[in-house]
Amino acid sequence: MNVGEGDVVALLGANGAGKSTTLRAITGGVKWDGSISFAGKSLNRASTESIVRMGIAHVPEGRGILTELTVDENLRLGTYLRRDRQNVAKDYDRIFGYFPILRERRGLSASTLSGGEQQMLALARALLMRPKLLLLDEPSLGLAPLVVRSIFDIIRTVNETDHVAVLLVEQNARIALELSSRAYVLEVGRVAVEGTSANLQNQESVRRSYLGY
Amino acid sequence: MSEFLQQIFSGLATGGIYASLALALVLIYNAMGLVNFAQGEMAMFATFIAFSLISHGVDYWIAFPIALAIAFVGGIVIQRVIIRPVERAPVLTLVIVTLGLASLIDGVAGFLYGYVPRSVPSPFSVETISLFGAVASWQDLGIIGVSAVVLVLIYLLLQRTTLGLALRASAFHPEPSRLLGIRVTWMLALGWGLASAVGAVSGIMVAPVLLLTPTMMQTVIIYAFAAAVLGGIESPLGAVIGGLTVGVVVNLAGAYIPGVGGDLQLAVAFLIIIGVLVIKPNGLLGRRATRRV
Numbered sequence: 040m041n042v043g044e045g046d047v048v049a050l051l052g053a054n055g056a057g058k059s060t061t062l063r064a065i066t067g068g069v070k071w072d073g074s075i076s077f078a079g080k081s082l083n084r085a086s087t088e089s090i091v092r093m094g095i096a097h098v099p100e101g102r103g104i105l106t107e108l109t110v111d112e113n114l115r116l117g118t119y120l121r122r123d124r125q126n127v128a129k130d131y132d133r134i135f136g137y138f139p140i141l142r143e144r145r146g147l148s149a150s151t152l153s154g155g156e157q158q159m160l161a162l163a164r165a166l167l168m169r170p171k172l173l174l175l176d177e178p179s180l181g182l183a184p185l186v187v188r189s190i191f192d193i194i195r196t197v198n199e200t201d202h203v204a205v206l207l208v209e210q211n212a213r214i215a216l217e218l219s220s221r222a223y224v225l226e227v228g229r230v231a232v233e234g235t236s237a238n239l240q241n242q243e244s245v246r247r248s249y250l251g252y
Numbered sequence: 253m254s255e256f257l258q259q260i261f262s263g264l265a266t267g268g269i270y271a272s273l274a275l276a277l278v279l280i281y282n283a284m285g286l287v288n289f290a291q292g293e294m295a296m297f298a299t300f301i302a303f304s305l306i307s308h309g310v311d312y313w314i315a316f317p318i319a320l321a322i323a324f325v326g327g328i329v330i331q332r333v334i335i336r337p338v339e340r341a342p343v344l345t346l347v348i349v350t351l352g353l354a355s356l357i358d359g360v361a362g363f364l365y366g367y368v369p370r371s372v373p374s375p376f377s378v379e380t381i382s383l384f385g386a387v388a389s390w391q392d393l394g395i396i397g398v399s400a401v402v403l404v405l406i407y408l409l410l411q412r413t414t415l416g417l418a419l420r421a422s423a424f425h426p427e428p429s430r431l432l433g434i435r436v437t438w439m440l441a442l443g444w445g446l447a448s449a450v451g452a453v454s455g456i457m458v459a460p461v462l463l464l465t466p467t468m469m470q471t472v473i474i475y476a477f478a479a480a481v482l483g484g485i486e487s488p489l490g491a492v493i494g495g496l497t498v499g500v501v502v503n504l505a506g507a508y509i510p511g512v513g514g515d516l517q518l519a520v521a522f523l524i525i526i527g528v529l530v531i532k533p534n535g536l537l538g539r540r541a542t543r544r545v
Contacts, residue, residue, distance in 0.1 A: 066431060068427070086430075087430040087431060088430055088433055088434065088435050088436070091430070091431060091432065091433040092433050096431075097431050099427075099428070099431060103425075103427075103428035103431055104428070105421050105424065105425045105428055105429070106425075107420070107424040107425065108417075108420065108421065108424075112417055112421075115414070115417060116417060116418070116421055116429070116432045116434070117432065119414065119417075119418060119432055119433055119434060120432075120433040164432075168432070168433070
């Protein structure tokens with residue numbers, strides 16, 4: 040499996056196929072055999088913290104919101120590793136441009152946010168990390184179609200303007216294939232189908248047997 | 253009336269001592285969901301270090317920060333060497349480990365310094381001044397002042413700095429914090445160091461009032477438990493309010509309820525613990541047990 044610089048790759052498959060586990064393996068959340076490397080460096084035995092410091096932001100299953108803290112504190116932790124203060128200020132403006140609601144909610148406890156707002160917060164926080172690679176685990180989960188649409192638009196914009204590579208795990212294959220350039224379909228832990236997203240969308244047999252639409 | 257005020261002042265002074273130790277308990281409770289039963293012994297040991305420095309001619313106000321710094325490093329070392337290997341063990345195992353740690357420190361202190369009670373000089377004069385019509389001792393006011401400074405510093409560290417933010421994040425949400433690049437295991441060790449230093453303040457402040465022996469903190473820790481439980485074991489601010497309340501209530505009970513003075517004061521602390529657990533199990537500022545999922 041391979042994600043190129045600035046690529047958007049979708050990771051599809053049924054529940055239990057191992058999509059989230061793949062992401063967690065990349066950031067050191069589960070033990071694995073084999074080889075994973077990022078920007079030429081092996082991630083074998085690296086701690087989660089050091090993998091993240093290499094430029095990988097992971098929005099995990101359940102979004103990883105720190106509900107004990109405020110919205111603002113969550114965002115500040117997105118900049119925890121950054122030393123370029125001036126650019127951080129600009130990035131804040133930008134994410135508040137994408138997600139105006141977060142500016143309004145800044146002082147509130149993150150636990151008071153709705154599901155969609157929490158997803159926005161998770162994504163905004165990940166963007167503040169200025170990653171080279173963004174791992175997104177089911178950004179559409181539990182959200183209204185309109186919210187999903189706007190979140191995916193923002194992912195696309197970020198990918199296009201900053202050339203952030205994205206590895207996207209999704210149940211919603213249709214919207215994931217629209218956004219991605221390539222896709223892998225997992226079936227109980229192995230890659231069953233791979234190809235360009237356009238190709239996968241057009242193959243009816245693949246759509247029927249693996250993607251469910 | 254003036255006697256009543258006087259009792260309040262000295263209650264606040266002992267309360268400040270309980271508050272520091274209770275805050276130490278809360279810091280570790282938040283980081284690992286566990287009460288550190290060795291907190292009092294760690295504070296006692298730091299007090300012995302301060303005492304040795306002072307008896308070797310070091311000025312009190314130089315010995316004090318040195319002892320706190322040693323306590324800080326000691327707390328980190330204890331976390332890395334003793335606690336970390338059993339970090340993921342069941343709570344009961346951890347409780348036994350901290351109890352073992354307590355008797356270990358107790359034994360080492362006894363071996364090094366003996367069990368003869370020593371009187372520790374106080375940096376504050378025992379003279380009194382008149383305040384709001386009541387008589388207050390410099391000793392009490394000094395303890396209140398030092399505790400207040402320490403507690404405010406801890407508050408500022410936790411609430412106003414990035415380090416404090418990372419400490420809180422690591423304590424409440426270790427896994428998501430790792431994904432933000434925070435070195436969580438180091439933050440937990442730092443939390444132990446911080447707790448150890450804050451606890452040491454209580455030991456050093458209480459030593460001139462009691463006498464310094466390896467068992468000096470064994471009653472103080474009970475009051476600190478009462479304070480932490482009263483405040484809601486998860487809340488640093490609660491620990492401070494709880495500490496001051498316990499100090500004042502116990503002192504007033506000792507002064508005004510016939511028969512309580514002296515030996516039965518500890519029973520008041522137990523009454524507070526039991527009362528809180530029965531009436532308001534989450535304490536004054538604790539979170540409700542129900543969580544949004």
